[in-house]
Amino acid sequence: MKQTTRLINFDSFHQDEGVDQPKTINPPIYRCSTVLFNNFEDLSLASSGKYDGITYGTDRLPAQRAFEEAIRELEGGALTRAFPSGISAITNILLALTRSGDHILVCDNAYSPTAKFCKEILTKYNIETTFIPPASGKEIETYLQNNTKLIFLESPGSNTFEIQDIPAITALAKERDIVTVLDNTWATPLYLDALALGIDVSIQSVTKYISGHSDILMGTATANVKYAEVLKRFYRVLEIYTPEEDCYTALRGLRTLPLRLRQHEQSALEIAHWLETLPIIDQVIHPALPSHPEHHLWKRDFTGSSGIFSFVFKKEYEQEKLAAFINVLQLFGIGYSWGGFKSLITAARYNRSREFKYTGRTVVRLNIGLEEPADLIKDIESGFELLI
Ligand SMILES: *Cc1c(COP(=O)(O)O)cnc(C)c1O
Numbered sequence: 001m002k003q004t005t006r007l008i009n010f011d012s013f014h015q016d017e018g019v020d021q022p023k024t025i026n027p028p029i030y031r032c033s034t035v036l037f038n039n040f041e042d043l044s045l046a047s048s049g050k051y052d053g054i055t056y057g058t059d060r061l062p063a064q065r066a067f068e069e070a071i072r073e074l075e076g077g078a079l080t081r082a083f084p085s086g087i088s089a090i091t092n093i094l095l096a097l098t099r100s101g102d103h104i105l106v107c108d109n110a111y112s113p114t115a116k117f118c119k120e121i122l123t124k125y126n127i128e129t130t131f132i133p134p135a136s137g138k139e140i141e142t143y144l145q146n147n148t149k150l151i152f153l154e155s156p157g158s159n160t161f162e163i164q165d166i167p168a169i170t171a172l173a174k175e176r177d178i179v180t181v182l183d184n185t186w187a188t189p190l191y192l193d194a195l196a197l198g199i200d201v202s203i204q205s206v207t208k209y210i211s212g213h214s215d216i217l218m219g220t221a222t223a224n225v226k227y228a229e230v231l232k233r234f235y236r237v238l239e240i241y242t243p244e245e246d247c248y249t250a251l252r253g254l255r256t257l258p259l260r261l262r263q264h265e266q267s268a269l270e271i272a273h274w275l276e277t278l279p280i281i282d283q284v285i286h287p288a289l290p291s292h293p294e295h296h297l298w299k300r301d302f303t304g305s306s307g308i309f310s311f312v313f314k315k316e317y318e319q320e321k322l323a324a325f326i327n328v329l330q331l332f333g334i335g336y337s338w339g340g341f342k343s344l345i346t347a348a349r350y351n352r353s354r355e356f357k358y359t360g361r362t363v364v365r366l367n368i369g370l371e372e373p374a375d376l377i378k379d380i381e382s383g384f385e386l387l388i
Helices: 003-009 040-047 062-075 086-096 112-120 138-143 166-175 225-238 244-255 257-276 295-301 319-327 373-384
Strands: 079-083 103-107 128-132 148-154 179-183 201-205 219-223 281-285 308-313 344-348 363-367
Touching: 003 062, 003 244, 003 257, 062 079, 062 201, 062 219, 062 244, 079 086, 079 225, 086 112, 086 179, 086 201, 086 219, 086 225, 103 112, 112 128, 128 138, 138 166, 148 166, 166 179, 219 225, 244 257, 257 281, 257 308, 257 373, 319 344, 319 373
Parallel strands: 103 128, 103 148, 148 179, 179 201
Antiparallel strands: 079 219, 201 219, 281 308, 308 363, 344 363
């Protein structure tokens, strides 16, 4: 069965169905701290960790379980857990899979709060991070130390969309029993089969395409068999709570993910191709364009591209001019996050741990929403007129 068909047919929430409960097409949303036990015997079983049912509000209520099960199946993993945001999934996974004295590798184009967490929090627990070049492959071997325990990838990476050679890195990691984690938000499970490429834990910021409507924050982590128990135990002990309403909303978004993603992909490609023809543009940074430096890796490993990409101008404009271009846009919201229905724009100069291709360059990032691409093009054209 195709993934798109499976997405419509997830109904794992009917497993615990009682005779007095209707068989609804969507999962119920429970609001509770206390879950009542039928009798004292069940409570005693729960106290000794042997009770099969749900024991408390933090014990993953039905809408959460339904959503997690859907993601687990899409990612082809052994266990999925939902977190209250994407960054919460990332930071918790980094803590769950490391211990004091460990060394980890993190790609230099990782989402900046991820990098910040490594630099400001993991160091407190004596976990040292080395940032590896954003388009790394098997040559990262030279960064490995005897105590390297984890490799964190994000491919394509935030804002500048470099792609790592995932199979080469996971092969290297497996030989040395190093756990690999991928922030798979850009591609979603539909366009990159992370676990099949050897990744141990795949992370999604559900906030983006999966929920798709810019109205919730959520994240997921999906582990393969080897790391399922660690994730399960860590989540249970920390009693991480992800609101049922949000899990419901995320599951609802998931049903239409393939349709939305296809449209985001098409529209973004149309706009990226158009931008590439303009004399004021130096480079459009989009993995599905043949001009992208790692296009061959994208072609080999991915089955599609999503709707967020960047470009750099030939010229560096002063701040006021750049602001005038951005402020005049009618259809592009100015703001962070992406993957929702509305087109968004950001622009920044990115600092990485070492100089890179775009050091000192203004990188303009476009999140292409569900508007007509022709209207978006007209809008961007009106902005470019202020630059020429
Ligand atoms: C947005 C984002 C995150 C964090 O997700 P939140 O739900 O906003 O915390 C993580 N990784 C990537 C690549 C992102 O774009």
